[in-house]
Amino acid sequence: MSRIQGRADVVIVGGGVIGSAAAWRLAERGRSVVLLEQFGPGHRHGASHGSSRIYRQAYDGEFYTGLAARALPLWRALEDTTGTSVLTLTGAVDHGLPAALAAKAKALAALGIPHELLDPAEAGRRWPGIRFDTRVLHHPDAGRLHADRSVQALNHAAAHVGADIRHDDVVRGIRSTATGVEVVTDGTTIAAAHVVVAAGAWTRSLLADAQLDVVPELPQLRTTQEQPAHFVPIVADWPSFVHHRGAGLTGEGIYGLGSEDGIKIGEHGTGPVVEPETRDYRPDPAGVERLVDYATAWLPGVDPSSVVADTCLYTTTPDSNFVVDRVGDVTVAAGFSGHGFKFAPVIGELVADLVDGRSRALEPLRFGARQAVAAR
Ligand SMILES: Cc1cc2nc3c(=O)[nH]c(=O)nc-3n(C[C@H](O)[C@H](O)[C@H](O)COP(=O)(O)OP(=O)(O)OC[C@H]3O[C@@H](n4cnc5c(N)ncnc54)[C@H](O)[C@@H]3O)c2cc1C
Structure with a gap:
């Protein structure tokens, strides 16, 4: 029987980008925070x-x-606090299906965010690594985040304001008590007023086994093993890009961006359904071949023979809207549906607002029945 060995205002389960961001925002508000992550720093699971x-x-x-616009100054604040560069603005382009571009241009215009529509020849001059055959939507306040450095910086920023960040510490159980919750790891039980579950693909099983007075009503969470691939660039200057299916592109839409590992491209949410404990970490050859075919047809600025594929998990809700809501002493931040990273510091703020009781969950992110909004 494990004894109570710690107390905190809030225990956060999961040290991915979301749990780490929540730890930073909560600790900065003066909450005592313990973050428990089952693997080591920088893990790839x-x-x-x-x-x-x-x-x-x-x-x-x-x-x-x-929400994405709100995240930008928070990413910059993280950089200022930690002295780490995490966000590089390269601009972003959307091309392909005209309806997809029109919807995005409308949302950008409504919020006063700078953007422009270019003809394919002008876009090709600016970004010679990409072949364009439709009009192109460009917005400059976009680019890429360095994922590993972002998570590390969030951990450092959280620790700097007092959060206790513990790696290699697996949460085995969560249970309600008369005064809040207890979070049980191997040999340790931490009593807290509140628990935040930001456990990615493990969220569903962790909550299914939890002994809680009130159980969060999660939407279905589907975990898939995705496989982005990197290619060696042969030209400089890459924006981040989304090629929407339709128009000249058959098959799936493709996203891409420059990185320290080369030009990364991927399909969105087409990987096999897996369980995080039993997945094989092996990129599917047919999927890799599709990415090589895409690079050959649409990316004159890369060497298609240089492909290196990797795997990563999506945890996707039926409408691709996130789950960020609270019931009783439990807040859940999960279901980021393959597009959550960019929002992490804002999600951290939303989590902190829920824990503090400052506001209710945003309608599209609630447990149970909720109004779906466009999530692409
Ligand atoms: C290939 C790929 C490309 C992507 N591209 C983009 C993109 O370009 N832009 C974008 O915005 N988003 C993108 N995303 C999505 C984004 O990366 C995710 O939405 C985000 O990383 C989710 O973070 P998370 O913290 O919810 O999950 P995770 O990073 O999975 O973190 C959950 C953590 O909880 C821990 N955990 C689970 N159970 C326990 C336990 N019992 N005890 C302790 N710890 C536990 C896990 O070990 C894990 O570290 C992409 C995702 C993938 C896979």
Whole structure:
């Protein structure tokens, strides 16, 4: 029987980008925070590792466009606090399906975010690594985040304001008590007023086994093993980009961006359904071949023979909207559906608001029935 060996205002389960951001925002508000992560720093078993994630503001509606815009000054604040560079603005381009561009341009315009529509020849002159055959939406306040450095900086920033960040510490159970919750790891039980579950692909099983007075009503969370690939560039100057399916592109849409590891491209959410404990970490050859075919057809600025593929987890809700909500002493931040990284510091703020009781969950991010908004 483990004894109570610690107390905190808030225990956070999961040290990916979301749990780390929540730890930073909560600790900065003066809460005593313990963050428990089952693996070591920089591990590659979840969703937050690697050298790059797209940061962009163009979504099909104002909800995520607005959240992404809110994230930008918070990423810059993180850089100022830690002296670490995490966000590089390269601009972002969308091309392909005209309706996808129109919806994004409308959301950017509604929020007063600078953007422009270019013809394919002008876009090709600016970004010779990409072949364009439709009009192109460009917005400059976009680019890439360095994923590993972001998580590390969030951990450092959180620790700097007092958070206790513990790696290699697996949470085995969560249970309600008369005064809050207890979070049980191997040999340790921490009593807290509140628990934040930011456990990515492990969220569903962790909560299914929890002994809670009130159980969060999660939407279905589907975990897939995705496989982005990197290619060696032969030209400089890469924006982050999304090529929307339709128009000249058959098959899946493709996202891409420059990174320290080369030009990364990937399909969005097409990987096999897996469990995090039993997945094989092996990129599917057919999927890799599709990315090589895409690079050959659409990316004159890379060497298609230089492909190196990796794997990473998506945890996706039915409508691709995130889950950031609270019931009783439990807040859940999960289901980031393959597009959550860019928002992490804002999600940290939303979590801190929920824990503090400052506000209710945003409608599209609630447990249970909720209004879906455009999440692409
Ligand atoms: C290939 C790929 C490309 C992507 N591209 C982009 C992009 O360009 N832009 C963008 O914005 N987003 C992108 N995303 C999505 C983004 O990376 C994720 O939404 C985000 O990383 C999710 O973070 P998380 O903290 O929720 O999950 P995770 O990073 O998986 O973190 C959850 C953590 O909880 C820990 N944990 C689980 N159970 C326990 C336990 N019992 N005890 C202790 N710890 C536990 C896990 O070990 C893990 O570290 C991409 C994702 C992938 C896979």
